[in-house]
Amino acid sequence: MNASFEEKSVWVQLIGTVVGLGAYFVVAGLLLRQGVTELVAFVPLFAASVILLVVVIVAGIVVAALTARPEGRDERDRLIGWRAESNSSWLLAVGVFAAITAMLFGVGNVWIANLLLLSLFLSESFGFALRIIYYRRGL
Secondary structure (H helix, E strand, C coil), X not given: CCCCHHHHHHHXXXXXXXXXXXXXXXXXXXXXXXXXXXXXXXXXXXXXHHHHHHHHHHHHHHHXXXXXXXXXXXXXXXXXXXXXXXXXXXXXXXXXXHHHHHHHCCCCHHHHXXXXXXXXXXXXXXXXXXXXXXXXXXX
């Protein structure tokens, strides 16, 4: 892959997010399926997932920096970031609206928290994927 440092760092962020938070949702889904409804039970799982996410991203950025010289963000990088954010943020808005609606119907806090986290995860992952697409298409 002949990619700039900025594009490689987006790949790293996407992979780190999918690995870290993907692992969280796999285990959280199992906990929810077993009937765990106390939010505090999910805190260590979330902390471990965030640590995993950070480790993957830091390791990936080091590799990206060694394989592609960081040249700094230019106007194209900023435009790609803005466009991807603009086109993916609706997922977060839908998730927040769904969580507020669920609160009105008395859905438990653990479900609300996971719904909010899921909408953030989907929005960020989609935003990273869009950035990659925009870099590949030559935006």
